[in-house]
Amino acid sequence: MYEFRNLDGPLPVMAVVDERLSTTTVCLASKYGSRDDPARECGLAHVLEHVLMSAPVGPVPSFSEYVERLGGHANAETGLDRMLFYAQVHADDAEEITGLLQQAVLRPRWNDRTLPQEKAAVFQELAAAAADPSDVVQDAFLEHLFPGHPLGRPVGGTRETVEAFDVAAVAAGHHDRLLTAPLSLIVVGPSVPATADPLVAGVPAEALARLGTARRDLSALPDPGPHGPLPWPDEFAWVCAGARSVGNHDPRRPHFNVLAQLLGSSPSSVLYRRLRGEAGLAYAFQSWNRGYGETGAWRVLAGVESGNGDAALAVIRGALEEIAADGPKPDDLESARRQARMRIHTSVDTPLECARFLALRSGGPADWSPAAEVANIAAVGAEELRAAAAHVLDGWRAVVRPEAR
Template identity: 70%
Template sequence: MHQFTEVEGPIPVVGLIDDRLSTTTICLASKYGSQLDPLGQCGLAHVLEHVLMSTPVGSVPSLSEYVERLGGHANAETGLDRMLFYAQVHPDDAEEIAGLLYQAVLQPRWSDAVLEQEKRAVFQELAAAAADHSDVVQDAFLAHFFPGHPMGRPVGGTKIDVERCDTASVAAAHRDRLLTAPLSVIVVGPRLPKSVDPVAAGIDPHTLATIGTAPATVPPSPPPAPQQPVRWSEEFTWLCAGAPSVPDHDPRRPHFNVLAQLLGSSPSSLLYRRLRGEAGLAYTFYAWNRGYADTGAWRVMAGVEPGNGDAALEVIRTALDEVATKGPDPDDLASARRQARMRVLTSMDTPLDCARFLAMRSSASGSWSPTDEVAYIDAVTAADVQRAAAQIRDGFRAVASPAAP
C-alpha cells in the first residue's frame, strides 16, 4: 500500500512511498518556463535545461551520463510555465542521485564548451520539430491565440535566438529566473532518501533563501488574431482547433478535461462516432485540455487527407455546438468522467509517469493529491461540461499545417 506524504521546507517534498516498488524516481519541478524568456532570447529556458543536465557535477561528467551508467534513466523537459528535471534509479542509488540532482540544477558549474555542445543539440531538436507538422500546428495554434505574447512563442526557441545564447545569458536566467521561482521535489519509490532535504544535500543556504522570492509574472494575454479561412494544402494535413480555457489552478479545469474526453479519440466519445465512425474523415485525432499558470488551451488535433479538411472541421464544430446547446448525453458524460478518472489512475501506476504527473499537478496547485483529482472529476456535472463547451465554441479557431501558399 502506498503512502502519500508532504514535507515542508525551502523546497517542499511530495512523496509517494510504496515498499513494493523496485525503483526510485526523483523529480525537481520549477515554475520557471519559456514564457519568461526575454525578448530576443526565445529558447533560453530550453537551452538552460539542456546545459544543467549535461554539465559536470560533483566528480561525474554529467548527471544524465552518470545516471544512465548506473542503469537508470535521466531527462528534463521545458514547458511554457514549468521545467522538470528527473531521474529514475535503483533505490540504493537514490541518496546519491538526489544530492547530485540538487547540485546539477541549483549549483551548476558553467562551461562554454558544454553550452556550445548543447546549442548544437537544440538545433537538431528544432529541425526535427520543424519537419513534424503535428508539432508545427500546435505552435501555430498558440501563436494565433497569443499573438506577440510569450505564450505564443515556441517553447524550444528559434535558431536565431538560440544562437544568441551565451554563458552569461544562460547563467543570468538561472540566477534571476530559475533560482527565484518556486520549486518542489517529487519522490516515488520504496523510501524517501534523506538527501531530498536540500540542506542535507549540501545546497548553499543563500541559494535556498532565494527560492520562490520572485513569483513568475507575464503580461496580460492579448485578444486572439482574427479568424482567417483555413488554407488547406494538397497533402496530408494536421488540423488544430479549439479555444482558450482556464488556468491550471482554476476549479473549472476538470470541466474542460472531461469535455476533452467527451470529444476525444476513445471509441466511447461522441466525436469518435461522428468524425471517424459515421463520416470516416479522420483516423488519428486527439482532444486535450492544458492549463497554464495564467490561462489554458483546449484543443482538438486531427490528421486529414486532402479535400477532407473543411468537412472534418464542420463535424468538430457541430459536435461541440451540440454539447454547448443541449448538454452531454448522460451515458456519454459518465463515460467521459470514467475516462478522465482513468487517465489519473494510469498515470499513477507507472513510477516515472507518476512522478511527472505529480510534479505538474503539485507545481500548479500547491497542496494536491490524486484522490483530490479523482474527486474533482467525479463532481463534474452536465451543466459544467455544457458551459465549458459553450466557452470553447464561442472562442473557436482553427489552423492547419502544412498550409497552402
C-alpha cells in the same frame, strides 16, 4: 498501498511512498518556463535545461550519463510555464542521485564545452520539429491564440535566438530566473531519501533563500487573432482547433479535461464515432486541455486528407454545439469521466509518470492530492460540460499546416 505525503522545508517535497517499489523516481519541478524569458532570449530556458543535465556535477562528468551508467533513466523537459528534471534509479542509489540532481540544477559548473554541444542538439530538435507539420501546427495554434504574448512563443526558440546564447547568458538565466522561481521536489519510491533535504544534499542556504522570490509577469492577455477561412493545401495536412480554457489551478479545469475525453481519440468518445466512424474524415486525432498560470488551451489536433478539412472541422464544431445546447448523453458523460479518472490512476500507478503528474500539478492548493483530483473529475456534470463546450465555441480558432502555397 502507497502513502501520499507533503513535507515542508526549504524545498517543498511531495512524496508517494510505496514500500513495494524497488526503484525511486525523483523530480525537481521549477516554475521557470519559456514564457519567463525575454522575447530576444526566446528558447533560453530550453537550452539551460540541456546544459544542466549534461554539465559536470560533483565528481561525475554529467548527471544524465552517470544515472544511465547506474542502469537508471534521466531526462528533463521544458514547457511554457515550468521545467522538470528527473531520474529513476534503483532504490539503493536514491540517496546519491537525489543529492546529485539538486546539485546539477542548483549548483551547476559552467564550462565552455557543454554549451556548444547542447546548442547543436537543440538545433537538431528544432529542425526535426520544423519538418513535422503536426508539431508546427501546435506552435502556430498557440501563436494565434496568444498573439504577441509569451504563451504564444515557441518553447524551443528559433535558430537565431539560440545561436546568440553564450555561457554568460545561460548563467544569467539560471541565476536570475531559475534560482528565483518556485521549486519543489517530487519523490516516488519505497522511502524518502535523506538527501531530499537540500541542506543535506549540500545546496547552500543562500541559494535556497532565493527560491520563490520571483513573481511571474502575468501581463494582460491580448485578443486572439482574427478567425477566417483556412488556407487548406492540396495535400494531407494537420489542423489544430480550439480555444482558451482556464488556468491550471482553476476549479473549472476538470470540466475542460472531461470535455477533452468526451471528444477524444478513444472509441468510446462522441467525436470518434462521428469523425472517424460515421464520416470517415480522420484517422489520427486527439483532444486535450492544458492549463497555465492565468489561462489554458483546449484543443483538437487532427490529420485530414486534401478536401476533407472543412468537413472535419464542421463535425468537430457540430459535436461541441450539440453538447453546449443539450449536454452529453448520460452514458457518454460517464464514459468520459471514467476515461479522465483512469488517466490519473494510470499515471499514479507508474512511478516515473506519477512523478511527472505530481510535478505538473505542484504549487496548487495545499490540500490537493491525486484522490482529490479523481473526486473533482467524478463531480463533473452535464451542466459543467455544457458551459465548457460553450466557452470553447465562443473562443473558437483553427489553424492548418502546411498552408496552401
